[in-house]
Amino acid sequence: MDDPGLYGATPMAIRKIVHVDMDAFYASVEQRDDASLRGRPVVVAWRGKRSVVCAASYEARKFGVRSAMAAVHAERLCPDAIFIPPDFSRYKAVSQAVQEIFRRHTDLIEPLSLDEAYLDVTKNRMGLATATLVARTIRQQIRGELNLTASAGVAPNKFLAKIASDWRKPDGLFVIQPHEVEEFLTPLPVGRIPGVGKVMEKRLEQIGVAKVGHLRRMGQGELQRLFGKYGMRLYELSRGIDHSRVIPDRPTKSISSEDTFESDIPLDAMEEIIRMLAEKVWNASRKQGRIARTVVLKLKTSDFNILTRSHTPAAPPSSAEELAEIALSLRERIEPASDQRFRLAGVGLNNFQDAERLASSLFD
Structure with a gap:
């Protein structure tokens, strides 16, 4: 600057x-280290219906393959893709x-x-x-x-x-x-602002806000009235204001993945969704040099009430499947009304600890 x-x-x-x-970091490392993979569609993922894509080379992305996509879907999009198990x-x-x-x-x-x-x-x-x-x-x-x-x-x-x-x-x-x-931000879709997901984007579109420039016309008070504390964040970011500093060695507090459904579903229809979310969270957690102790399940009801349940097992989950099983067991601690439906599910990990320190504490 x-x-x-x-x-x-x-x-x-x-x-x-x-x-x-x-x-395309993981895929690029694989292509760098194996000349036979260069120029070919590489997908870093375990095969299987419950696996998700960790990374895709740009050759695979041309077919629509993206990170966090179900591996089976990636295989349908790009049948000639070379699947490589991740080596974190x-x-x-x-x-x-x-x-x-x-x-x-x-x-x-x-x-x-x-x-x-x-x-x-x-x-x-x-x-x-x-x-x-x-x-x-x-x-x-x-x-x-x-x-x-x-x-x-x-x-x-x-x-x-x-x-x-x-x-x-x-x-x-x-x-x-x-x-x-200002010139750069004005024409950008509001979806480029951090925290503006598909649901928030639709809410903004309903009030005539599709571009960052549209958002900038709204007053601070109006945005806070509509969106609470996040309204202030929208007000500042639409003007290019971000006071957050670069903080070295910021410890990871939590990792999570959420999915908002196209239509509300009952609790007993969530198993595959929860397993998919657990796989995404597990893959993301492997990027950390620390281990999470606590598993969290988050659900949002059709009337926007948020329910969370958490569990800290004696030993941290050791696989995506184990994480999914714990998250599914947390579902059993929710007692919805007979006709209760849900619009969102999320799986998370928190209470991170250094691996060496955790190993020491488990065997003391």
Whole structure:
């Protein structure tokens, strides 16, 4: 970020934030390490009706295959895809090598997962003149030393940097200067704002808000009245305001996956959905170097009441199937009315602990 001007509507010190996102990370590592896979559609996933896609190469994505998709659906979309079981220990080792490259430039690194991180390069160790040059150098080092590609976004804050990193994927770099923020945000669909999922997007469309520019016309009070505390967040993000800082070594508090159904369903019809969600959460949890102790089941009724049940077993779940069984057992602790239906289900893991510390406590 090379312009000393202000962004949004709030005068504050301009930070220089880079968001780096490895391109199709797991699949790219597999293609790098096995020349026979290069240029071919690779899907990183276990086969089976309950498995989900961990990653898909760009060759597979051309057929519509995406991360978190059911593996059986991916196979239907791309029958010639090569399925590779994930090797998370190898991916973690490569991720650590990427982190070493980041540390040459700044100590302010906030990893989001094995394949992406925020970097605050307002001051950088190598004395490079601009944040754009820092991002370009990092991408060159990743390519030259690890034979992998990464996309990067450069912006005055984390919110904008994350959007920017996705703008020219794969193997791209996109910069949003402070004076360009309003022009950049105005035409974007509101679904690009963090937290605006399909349900929220429909609610906004019902009040005539389809673009970020439409949202910016609404007053702070009106947004808070309609959406509570999140209304304030919408007000700020629509103006490019994000005060959140890059926090190094931020511990993972929870991992979860939710699904809002097209039509409300009874409790006893959720087994496959809960198993699918558990698989997604399990795969996401493997990216962490820590282990979760507590399993959470979340349900939202047709009249928007939220019910949660949790359980901390003597030993943490050791597989996606075990996680699913615990989540299904939590379903039995809910006693709905005979005609009660549900619009959303979610499975989560929390109460994370370091693996070494947990192992020690279990055998004391």
